[in-house]
Amino acid sequence: MQRAGEVPDVLAQSADPAGRGAIAxxxxxxxxxxxxxxxxxxxxxxxxxxxxxxxxxxPHERSHGASVGREATGEPMxxxxxxxxxxxxxxxxxxxTETWRLRRLVWTLAFLDIKLRYRGSVLGPFWLxxxxxxxxxxxxxxxSHLFKTDLKTYLPFLTLSLVIWNNFMSSLVNDACxxxxxxxxxxxxxxxxxxxxxxxxxxxxxxxxxxxxxVIVIVFGLMDTWPGSVAVMALPGLVLWLIDGFAxxxxxxxxxxxxxxxxxxxxxLMQVIFFVSPIIWSPAILAHRGIxxxxxxxxxxxxxxxxxxxxxxxxxxxxxxWLAALGYSAGLLVxxxxxxxxxxGRIAYWV
Numbered sequence: 042m043q044r045a046g047e048v049p050d051v052l053a054q055s056a057d058p059a060g061r062g063a064i065a066x067x068x069x070x071x072x073x074x075x076x077x078x079x080x081x082x083x084x085x086x087x088x089x090x091x092x093x094x095x096x097x098x099x100p101h102e103r104s105h106g107a108s109v110g111r112e113a114t115g116e117p118m119x120x121x122x123x124x125x126x127x128x129x130x131x132x133x134x135x136x137x138t139e140t141w142r143l144r145r146l147v148w149t150l151a152f153l154d155i156k157l158r159y160r161g162s163v164l165g166p167f168w169l170x171x172x173x174x175x176x177x178x179x180x181x182x183x184x185s186h187l188f189k190t191d192l193k194t195y196l197p198f199l200t201l202s203l204v205i206w207n208n209f210m211s212s213l214v215n216d217a218c219x220x221x222x223x224x225x226x227x228x229x230x231x232x233x234x235x236x237x238x239x240x241x242x243x244x245x246x247x248x249x250x251x252x253x254x255x256v257i258v259i260v261f262g263l264m265d266t267w268p269g270s271v272a273v274m275a276l277p278g279l280v281l282w283l284i285d286g287f288a289x290x291x292x293x294x295x296x297x298x299x300x301x302x303x304x305x306x307x308x309x310l311m312q313v314i315f316f317v318s319p320i321i322w323s324p325a326i327l328a329h330r331g332i333x334x335x336x337x338x339x340x341x342x343x344x345x346x347x348x349x350x351x352x353x354x355x356x357x358x359x360x361x362x363w364l365a366a367l368g369y370s371a372g373l374l375v376x377x378x379x380x381x382x383x384x385x386g387r388i389a390y391w392v
Contacts, residue, residue, distance in 0.1 A: 126382065133382045139234040147237060151244035166252045169208060174256045177203055184321060193264050195323070200260040201350050202320040208253045210346070211311050213246040213286050218304035220294030225392040235388055236381075239290025243283060269355045278348035278358075278366075285345065285370050288377040295384050298391040318342045341369040 124132075140147065159165040180203075181196045188195070217239070221228065224238045261267055297303045317336055319327075324337055324347075337343050344365040351358040 124386075129382045129385070133378075133385050136234040136385065137236045140236040140240050143234070143237060144240075147240045147244055150237075150241050151248060154241070154245050155248055166249055169249060170253050170255055173204055173207055173253055174259070177256065177260065180321060188322065188326060190323065193266065196260055197264055197266045198323060198350075198354060199321060200257055201353055202346070204250070204253045204257055205346060205350065206315065206320050209246050209250040209282075210342070211315065212249065213242065214289060214293065214311055215304075215308055216242045216246065217286075217290040217293040218297040218307055220290050221298045221388055221392050222301075228389055228392055235385060236287075236291060239287055239294055242290045242294075243286040246286070247283075268353050271355055271357055272352045274357065275349045275352040278345075278352070281366065281370055282345070282349065285373060288370075288373050291381045292373070292377040295380060295388050295391070298388060299384070314340075314342055318346070320346075338365075341365075344369065 155166055159168070162168065164171070177196070177200050181192065181199050184190075184199070185192045185195045220238045220242045221235070224241075227233060228235070228238075293303075293307070297307075318340055319337065324343070327336060344362050347362050348358050348366050351362075
């Protein structure tokens, strides 16, 4: 309803020689006798036809009026991204925090992954346990003679190495490469933190590793070699493994979703790393040779593996080994944080 002393918007529009009043003109509501007066902010008039000032207008109305005002004055309108690194980091941290809050869901999904993978199988994941035990029995007697090593010392070493590598480290890296692509329907179908899929990969491989502990117990019992009190030092290494596995899931999962040729390359590299790392051969064999310096000191997998394997073999890992493992883990975490903060909003479009 028009108040006394106000100029109707229709007159203001007709008095506009440039025809800009068509943009800022009032919208007449159907069946209503009044006008909304949205164009008052753009026309520059001191009178407010709707009875509301610019500060009291709705947010979308203020932005509309501001854009019309720039158009009226001839100023260029700049459209820029509103998320800086600080805001991106906050959203990424919120994503990880939400995954921790949904940790029970992570365990449930990981258990269902294993159940579906071995659907229809009688033994289920214990097939991995049996195959690992057969491989250890075949390679143990062969390589102990080739390396001229005592079987009682070599077989527990080989058992720990193969179980950890085949059922956790190698399988975790390979699963991390497809962490997001295999969850494509879930990512597109429901709102869920993206880091949950990386945590799901870690928990799934932890459960698979737990099935293979039976092989370690049997071999240690046959060789009468049991871990001592120093085995407690393996617990910090296991915690570091979980953190590194989560970081690998975030990094490789997103990167491989963007570049689909990367997963086969990583699988081939993991096979090469298996032979050049001290998994089937003891570090003592090449410790005093020239090539041993490269294969041991410049191999991150050796240090990360040794901080858990050595305590279980009644050996204390050296300070250099721990510092190297922590250094590699810190570099991995920094690289993962930069990547996830930058690419988190694009992963849903990559899968």
